[in-house]
Amino acid sequence: MNQIIELTIAPDGQSRVETQGFTGDSCRTASRFLEQALGKSTSEQLKPEFHQRVSRDEHLQEGH
Template identity: 55%
Template sequence: MTRLELIIGPAGEIRGETRGFAGRSCLEASRDLLQTLGQTTSDRLTAEFYVIAQADVVAQRCEFR
């Protein structure tokens, strides 16, 4: 199961986290939300980002043919 979490701090700062995504799909899923919220002050990629999703493998195979 995939999900986007927003954590709003006491000073109004917003932290977003993605869960259950593999590879770059987390960036695609959160793109519109990030644009709506405004400027990003920092990014931290988790181990899930470096997992190769099945769709990424298919795309890589297509590039090399």
């Protein structure tokens, strides 16, 4: 599955960062630069994929 980071900015200036295709906390690592640039986070919703363990093969593949 492809790894995607989607950034949505509403007309009122509120922003939302959503990740797809990540397992474990790798989504936080991948999207950290956007979250830091946007400022303080007001809420967080974790998807079921967050609670999945990263397999050894996935971890090695991400390292490239």
